[in-house]
Amino acid sequence: MQKVLTGNQSAAWGAMCAKAQVVSAYPITPQTTIIEELADIVAKGLLDAKFIKVESEHSAMAGCIGAQAAGARTFTATSSQGLALMHELLHWAALARLPVVMANVNRAMAPGWSIWTDQNDSLAQRDTGWLQFYCESNQEVLDTTIQAYKIAEAVNLPVMLILDAFFLSHTYEAVDIPGQEATSKYLPPYKPSIYLNVDDPHAFGGIVPQDIYMEFRYKMQLAMDEALIAADKADDDFKAMFGRGYGVVEEYRLDGADYVLVTSGTVTSTTRTVIDDLQEKGHSVGLLKMKMLRPFPAEKVRKILSGRKRVAVLDRNISVGMGGVWSQEIRSVMYHLPEDQRPPIYDYIVGLGGRDVTPEFIEEIALDLEKRPVKDCDQVWIGLKE
């Protein structure tokens, strides 16, 4: 079934297809229409779920944790300040190994107050133990929501899928809704091995002494390693069943390209058109789309980028005092390669606080990349006002 949906509605319909059983949420712009759509979906009887509207994002995640620990499939959505307020419980969900799924709408942090997009809110949660997927289109939002449950439940870790404020959250596209029967086949009902069950009692959140705490963390790391495989499998299976796949990274017109632009989120779509134009004009430049931040697809990135002339990472975020987060991650995994295989990696800061990243900006980056001295590859700010 095709429907015209916003990115936010796509996330809600994804949760519906995945048959989330408990939705616990709090309103925040620009996420709110996700939970409104779900409230409506639940009220209409299209989804057999309990909808809890709580008194803060902290409580929203607590509600999901409680419900998930009780054996239910859960969903919530938030953005920016709300995600920051949830921080304590993001750790909690991950460390309790509860496969909660959440949509986060990328919105810049305050002050100054902004409701427009950048990635600092979700990237600041990089180390909480959540898997993170950055989406490019409304269809990808819906499909990733469904895939998220498949991956989360395979490795017992929570998954955050991420969409850009307004560029995706509030714009409409034709979206294909997978049939309920096929979705149920792809994603069977949630059957946790451990949950709060009177016939098989368990306790969550006990005290862990020094002699075993590290092992819990190690197991999480192993689960993240497994998630690399689970994410690929979830995508392959999805493609086999519904004809659409995305990959945790995507190569776009990269064959033989000397120069590579690396993007995430909606900047990717704009960059595709720029790459088409530049290749037409004879430039040897291609695109690498990063979808997954955690676990970091290190092997894939190394394989794709090794031996290229130069790489430009477009970071719609800034770790102040260091640089863009994606570029740091990519440099870090490329460091082990032999020197002749290791291209210089340039860090371009773009589009903070929702500033438009236009094709002109991206072309400027691609051309700048070809001639900028290597010693100046750190933090190149694009489109900055005097």
Next chain:
Amino acid sequence: MAAPYTKYLRMNRIPHMWCPGCGIGIIVKALTRAFDALEWSPDDLALISGIGCTSRAPGYMNMHTLHTTHGRAISFATGVKFARPNKHVVVISGDGDASAIGGNHLIHACRRNIDMTLVIVNNFIYGMTGGQYSPTTPVGARAATSPWGNIDIPFNIAELAKGAGASYVARGHVGSGVQLERLIRGGLDHKGFSVIEVLSNCHTQYGRRNRLADPIDLIDHIAKSTVNIRKAAKMSDGDMEGKYFVGLIHKDENRREYCKGYEQVIERAQMSK
């Protein structure tokens, strides 16, 4: 000639972002008139807010202003008051901001009885985010998140504040600006934690979903659902069903103010050296 209270407004920030007919304008005016009546200088005033339509007020007001995070305005304000105990600290907040996400800070500020004034604009809904039900939405009312009627039992904010220890508690409404100004002025002038709950209209988000889409109709509806506290004392519980009493609800001038208590304990500690 500009009205005397315009000195409390950043006139270059006007027109404001509130919907035409929004009650927040009436409340801001009552607040500025109260400042003017007390002859308080904008230099001595700090206005602090959290998130929501109401919390946009400091952007339009010409004094020291802090527009902070959702629910935490009272915590920021407590910091301001402690750093500058001689300044007048005022918090302006909505029902969602003050009683949901910030409910914990609300009751603890009441308990401490710190000298500041909190104006809570209660319009029964989360307006800015698009009309989700809040802790004051009446049972049965429709909201974006309760399309078939709200089942949560609402807070009585004024009674909550009184119970938690606020030493000045009043309730006014946007249908009576003169009374509202008097209640706010009383709170500003009171040494201790003052809470003024103001019943207000969000015809855009609340009214449209509850057959009160016209601002005048909604303000009229609010006015008709209020009873003066002196009259309310003579009414039966049955007659008060669904009504809100308005006026000065509680005033206790003997409860110790927090900054004062803090000074005293410092004095005691230093005397024992």
